[in-house]
Amino acid sequence: MKASIVTPNYNGEKFLKSFFESLNQDSEFIGEVIIVDNGSTDNSREYIESNNFNFPVVLIENDENLGFSPAVNQGIRKAKYEYIFSLNNDTEVRKGSIKALIDLISSKPEIFSVQAKMLQYKNKELIDDVGDEYNLLAWTKKTGENHHSDEYSGVCEIFSACAGAAMYRKSLLEEIGMFDDNYFAYMEDVDLAIRSKISGYVNLMCPDAVVYHIGSATSGSRYNEFKVRLAARNNVWTVYKNQPIPMKIVNFIFLFLGFLIKYLFFARKGFGKTYLAGIREGLSTRSKIDKVKFRGKNTKNYFKIEYRLIINTLKFLKK
Template sequence: MPDLTIIIPNFNGKSFLKECFNSLKNQNYPFEVIIIDNASTDGSADYISNNYPEFTLIRNNTNRGFAVAVNQGIKSTDTEYVFSMNNDVVLEMNCISNLIECLKKNSNYFAASSKMIQYHNKTKIDDAGDEYTILGYTQKVGNGKSTDLYQSAREIFSACAGAALYRRDIFDVIGLFDENFFAYMEDVDISYRAKIYGYKCIYCPKAVVYHVGSATTGSKYNRFKIRLAARNNVYVPYKNMPWPQLAFNFLFLIFGFLIKYLFFLKNGHGNDYITGLKEGLNSLNKIDKIEYKRERLNNYIYIEWLLIKNTVKNIFL
């Protein structure tokens, strides 16, 4: 019986599925596959059912979002590890076993993040681990830089759920992905939560994947994605920071949101970004804040140091 389940949410990704699924054949680690189809209208579900009967297919009647879909997959299995994978990701040979090897190095590791390379420009990195900043948004480390870089394993703030391995039993401790996020930043949120509980994430450079990017939403910058990400950028600090930490970081967060607004204003999406921020502020009553516990004080101090360090690196490197 495999101790790994690969979980692939899908929404209208039929054109990507064959290459994505074929890359699973290059893995030398046993696994089972669960695909959650979010009411695709492009024939994805029937294509999977007809051509890949060995995969477990869960069909949703509506598009319930990435977070719900991954949670459905996690709830449907009891394997020791779960691998969350976007439908527009192609795995390089032995990617899975390299992630397993990284995660096994320390029982305190919650997640292992792959080295994501741009599918359409395989000389450039897409993401070599996510770093959350005091400004309230995430830096995709290495984005656009040479694939020759980031060759060493290192601790990171968050593993990108587009191609990340998680230790299943830790979900039982910290909870699953927050379904209020729908999509975007849900992986940062759960990694943040894991850090509050004292767990860590690691970047695994030998686990290589190729990522098309924005396959579901259609483009890097679009109204839906910008609005949703802006809303979720409000949720993350509100949910995970206790009130004293939130007060300390407040001006930095406001400054960070202003920088993002000016960026999107220049690109013609200023109103979409503001709409997302307003939606986040107006719906905070839906978000359950993580309960502050005194015994986790050192974890909060460590997280604050990481936020400051990541911000400085983002500015000067």
């Protein structure tokens, strides 16, 4: 079995050499690499077109930066293979990782996605991300960040895969919907994971698939106006589209506190107005977001999600 690798790129020429060299080690499991270039102004396109690789490389050229979600969706639609490996350009993949992902995701039909163990590029013994958590406060958190890689040595269920290094089934993406194009970037993978869980699917982490990640290579520093505004807006959308009214009512006080605390946090860092602008944008534009239609057959799945949100909140409060 082989996979289609889908990678968005925006001025990432400096990463492409090591990115492709790492993939060459697993070329027998790669059906194609689809690079979706979001209007790069460096020599990314020239680099791809002038080099030979051990697998077919498909280059999709956009005239402007459409964002992560639309770019990955373009690649998914173009992909020829059932297994889609969404992979950031600022990564290096350890040999054997793609096979490990394929073996795990193909083992059971209820597996929606499989997360690779993402390690920090500059300190390869420390975890960058092994999946994203989400809680009652509507906060996301990297699982395992800055912990030693040995702490996550077995396959485990996660709330959400991080789309920077995660494998999905194309057929299931077509069933429940792909990444939400409206998000542009940030939280699109958590939104997708919630929708998968509503439909009864599971997301796993594969410890034998290792990806070294530089991080924030395209969007810059950890906190900036662009990130803060989009993350706030997308957070509003994620609650709006995925939680039915009874769930919103039950969680209201936690949601209110979550947004309030985040505002105070960003206000101290000088981004308070930016965060509020993102909240206002999310509320004022929510009508353009397609809500997940409530179906009675999924009621038990909503209870499972609520339970997971409670557990993740308690885990956060204990720290």
